[in-house]
Amino acid sequence: xxxxxxxxxxxxxxxxxxxxxxxxxxxLLLAGxxxxxxxxxxxxxxxxxxxxNEVWLVAAAGILFGAxxxxxxxxxxxxxxxxxxxxxxxxxxxxxxQLRSRPGSGGARAAWDRVIVVGSLLAALGxxxxxxxxxxxVPLQADGHVAGVTHLFTPFAAATGLAVVAxxxxxxxxxxxxxxxxVEGDRLRPLARRLLLTAIVAVGTAAVVGxxxxxxxxxxxxxxxxxxxxxxxVAALLAARVALGRRRLGVAFAATATALxxxxxxxxxxxxxxxxxxxxxPSASLxxxxxAASGPTLxxxxxxxxxxxxxxxxxxxxxxxxxxxxxxxxxPVYW
Amino acid sequence: MDTLLxxxxxxxxxxxxxxxxxxxxxxxxxxxxxxxxxxxxxxxHRWERLTRFWGQLYVINYVLGIATGIVMEFxxxxxxxxxxxxxxxxxxxxxxxxxxVAFFLESTFLGMWIFGWHRLRRGVHLALLYGVAITAYxxxxxxxxxxxxxxxxxxxxxxxxVAHLTDFPALLTNPALGMALGHVLSAALLTGGLLMxxxxxxxxxxxxxxxxxxxxxxxxxxxxxxxxxxxxxGFGFAQFGPVGGVQPTKFGGNPEADALIADxxxxxxxxxxxxxxxxxxxxxxxxxxxxxxxxxxxxxPLLWRDWIIRLRFPLWLLMLALPLPFVALILGWIARExxxxxxxxxxxxxxxxxxxxxxxxxxxxxxxxxxLLLGTLxxxxxxxxxxxxxxxxxxxxxxxxxxxxxxxDSRPEPAFA
Ligand code: HEM
Numbered sequence: 062x063x064x065x066x067x068x069x070x071x072x073x074x075x076x077x078x079x080x081x082x083x084x085x086x087x088x089l090l091l092a093g094x095x096x097x098x099x100x101x102x103x104x105x106x107x108x109x110x111x112x113x114n115e116v117w118l119v120a121a122a123g124i125l126f127g128a129x130x131x132x133x134x135x136x137x138x139x140x141x142x143x144x145x146x147x148x149x150x151x152x153x154x155x156x157x158x159q160l161r162s163r164p165g166s167g168g169a170r171a172a173w174d175r176v177i178v179v180g181s182l183l184a185a186l187g188x189x190x191x192x193x194x195x196x197x198x199v200p201l202q203a204d205g206h207v208a209g210v211t212h213l214f215t216p217f218a219a220a221t222g223l224a225v226v227a228x229x230x231x232x233x234x235x236x237x238x239x240x241x242x243x244v245e246g247d248r249l250r251p252l253a254r255r256l257l258l259t260a261i262v263a264v265g266t267a268a269v270v271g272x273x274x275x276x277x278x279x280x281x282x283x284x285x286x287x288x289x290x291x292x293x294x295v296a297a298l299l300a301a302r303v304a305l306g307r308r309r310l311g312v313a314f315a316a317t318a319t320a321l322x323x324x325x326x327x328x329x330x331x332x333x334x335x336x337x338x339x340x341x342x343p344s345a346s347l348x349x350x351x352x353a354a355s356g357p358t359l360x361x362x363x364x365x366x367x368x369x370x371x372x373x374x375x376x377x378x379x380x381x382x383x384x385x386x387x388x389x390x391x392x393p394v395y396w
Numbered sequence: 397m398d399t400l401l402x403x404x405x406x407x408x409x410x411x412x413x414x415x416x417x418x419x420x421x422x423x424x425x426x427x428x429x430x431x432x433x434x435x436x437x438x439x440x441h442r443w444e445r446l447t448r449f450w451g452q453l454y455v456i457n458y459v460l461g462i463a464t465g466i467v468m469e470f471x472x473x474x475x476x477x478x479x480x481x482x483x484x485x486x487x488x489x490x491x492x493x494x495x496x497v498a499f500f501l502e503s504t505f506l507g508m509w510i511f512g513w514h515r516l517r518r519g520v521h522l523a524l525l526y527g528v529a530i531t532a533y534x535x536x537x538x539x540x541x542x543x544x545x546x547x548x549x550x551x552x553x554x555x556x557x558v559a560h561l562t563d564f565p566a567l568l569t570n571p572a573l574g575m576a577l578g579h580v581l582s583a584a585l586l587t588g589g590l591l592m593x594x595x596x597x598x599x600x601x602x603x604x605x606x607x608x609x610x611x612x613x614x615x616x617x618x619x620x621x622x623x624x625x626x627x628x629x630g631f632g633f634a635q636f637g638p639v640g641g642v643q644p645t646k647f648g649g650n651p652e653a654d655a656l657i658a659d660x661x662x663x664x665x666x667x668x669x670x671x672x673x674x675x676x677x678x679x680x681x682x683x684x685x686x687x688x689x690x691x692x693x694x695x696x697p698l699l700w701r702d703w704i705i706r707l708r709f710p711l712w713l714l715m716l717a718l719p720l721p722f723v724a725l726i727l728g729w730i731a732r733e734x735x736x737x738x739x740x741x742x743x744x745x746x747x748x749x750x751x752x753x754x755x756x757x758x759x760x761x762x763x764x765x766x767x768l769l770l771g772t773l774x775x776x777x778x779x780x781x782x783x784x785x786x787x788x789x790x791x792x793x794x795x796x797x798x799x800x801x802x803x804x805d806s807r808p809e810p811a812f813a
Contacts, residue, residue, distance in 0.1 A: 096788035116500045127492020134477025138752035152463045159459045251716045316629020357561045393511045
């Protein structure tokens with residue numbers, strides 16, 4: 062039962078990284094485009110999906126609190142600066158995207174666009190560091206609390222944060238190549254391929270830094286799985302690059318989406334059966350089962366929410382279906 | 397510096413801002429449902445324009461509701477990790493349900509609603525708004541279930557210092573829940589109704605275009621607000637009984653409170669178990685505002701033959717009254733939340749055990765950072781709301797035909813979007 066909830070938590074967080082990942086990628090790409098109408102087109106390509114994307118984070122946080130309360134407290138408080146950074150980013154993007162077109166003047170829009178760029182950067186960086194923080198273990202004391210927050214500031218965390226930034230930018234570009242009108246989408250393909258190369262380098266660097274980090278090696282319970290998934294991640298990025306070259310845009314997007322989901326799986330599987338591995342007191346490490354809420358709570362949540370999952374996913378699918386295909390002159394413009 | 401105090405200040409600041417926006421969200425969406433239904437049923441163009449104009453304001457206001465809501469949700473873990481550790485088994489459940497069955501769907505529906513104009517069939521588009529409204533109310537319900545559990549913990553047993561869920565239905569029949577839910581929901585309706593009436597009054601007073609349109613929304617807003625204030629008062633007074641029953645220390649000294657304090661002193665050690673005076677001052681002023689707003693009923697007869705517009709001063713009264721419900725909302729929350737001091741979960745978990753063991757400096761930077769960020773966004777959002785309200789219903793961006801060049805842009809942008 063704990064495993065099922067852990068998987069669900071992973072599903073929603075990975076879903077968040079995949080879906081909001083392209084929001085942030087599109088957001089970061091605004092920095093490289095001075096053309097106002099292209100910027101607006103890019104944001105409205107995300108358009109109808111935007112609100113539905115970021116709530117995956119809220120759902121993940123809900124599951125975290127409901128099904129893994131102990132983990133919730135220690136993970137968030139123990140990674141305070143990283144979580145706070147990510148949150149500031151999420152809020153800036155939320156407000157920026159929805160409000161940028163509400164002022165009439167171009168100057169104000171340009172300012173909001175900068176807000177979106179900064180927000181996207183902080184969000185990707187912050188969540189990357191949170192994931193890295195899990196993988197390198199935390200100073201969990203015998204009393205069950207994580208001591209201090211300086212444990213986050215390591216080369217591995219920095220490299221992972223940057224790798225996630227590189228991943229979302231590439232993902233955003235592959236989304237736009239798929240979604241914008243054909244001419245515009247085609248224009249973006251070379252850029253997307255270059256960004257994928259950067260992402261491969263960034264992910265590779267983070268992986269190597271991780272392999273050389275004592276803390277990561279000590280925390281990994283199944284290093285082989287971790288390495289395998291990291292290799293898969295790079296393979297997905299390579300596949301995306303090849304697919305873009307052959308104009309298989311759907312395949313490319315699926316590949317970059319996989320690349321954004323994999324880090325979550327990697328962290329979960331490499332640490333299993335633990336979720337917080339202590340760097341100071343081996344017996345204090347927290348297993349998934351210990352972190353979970355007690356039986357009655359999980360059963361209640363199961364009865365109330367699991368039957369609704371098909372509805373949740375169904376309405377998201379409905380949104381994708383209604384607004385499927387490339388944007389064109391008839392697509393609504395609001396952001 | 398004291399981590400606990402900083403964490404409490406941060407919670408108060410975020411929750412206040414959050415409440416100012418979600419009350420409007422909840423109130424306006426109810427009125428929007430009525431307007432859009434009228435449009436679909438009658439096919440009358442005027443209802444479409446009303447839906448677009450008020451819908452635009454609703455959507456702008458919604459932004460800060462989510463932004464602050466996300467911060468609230470993460471704040472539990474960031475600043476109050478003891479809360480999840482000791483009572484997370486029980487308190488976490490309603491919050492998890494809220495995010496999954498309410499918030500998640502609400503945003504999904506809203507995205508489709510905003511972009512669905514001219515694209516979806518009218519019935520489907522209307523159904524989406526119903527979805528938004530229903531999930532918004534569901535959200536309010538589950539949040540109040542969670543909050544009421546903190547006010548009056550029920551349906552649990554403590555094993556090894558940790559609370560475990562034993563009786564979920566007890567959370568739903570919590571005496572701290574029913575009347576409070578009615579009170580908050582009608583307060584939200586009051587706020588939404590008065591906002592609508594006041595903005596309409598501004599336009600009618602200025603004699604801007606669209607007289608007929610704003611005349612309609614003035615009537616809707618005023619009648620809604622008047623009905624709602626009566627409900628607010630009714631549910632408000634009805635709360636004293638159940639809340640006083642489960643929280644004897646809340647409304648000042650009485651024998652029960654003294655007995656309870658003696659019991660707590662024995663179990664948790666000596667301490668100050670009475671809430672600060674602030675909470676009862678808040679309560680008093682809220683009730684004053686509640687009575688003042690009851691006078692809205694005096695304006696209702698003036699709707700006859702449009703005397704309310706012709707006399708003009710009633711329009712001014714409505715505009716001047718607009719801040720009152722917002723102030724009362726904050727005061728009400730102060731009364732309810734500060735009134736349960738020094739407990740996070742009343743009689744079960746004291747605040748100092750719930751706060752995260754992080755350094756005061758970290759907490760202080762978080763407090764300053766998030767408060768500045770959300771404060772700035774809130775003010776910006778209100779400025780945008782005011783501008784859009786003042787601009788009138790000529791051509792809101794919401795529901796504009798894709799091919800139509802926007803009238804509000806300094807230069808037409810969407811080349812192909
Ligand atoms: C005659 C008028 C009113 C009375 C008798 C009244 C009564 C109460 C009482 C007794 C509480 C405290 C509940 C607790 O501590 O648990 C409360 C809370 C609250 N009040 Fe009022 N109130 C009135 C008017 C208003 C108005 C006009 C508003 C806002 C528009 C408002 C908004 C709130 C809110 C947001 C809370 C906190 C949440 C809750 O308890 O449900 N109240 N009210």
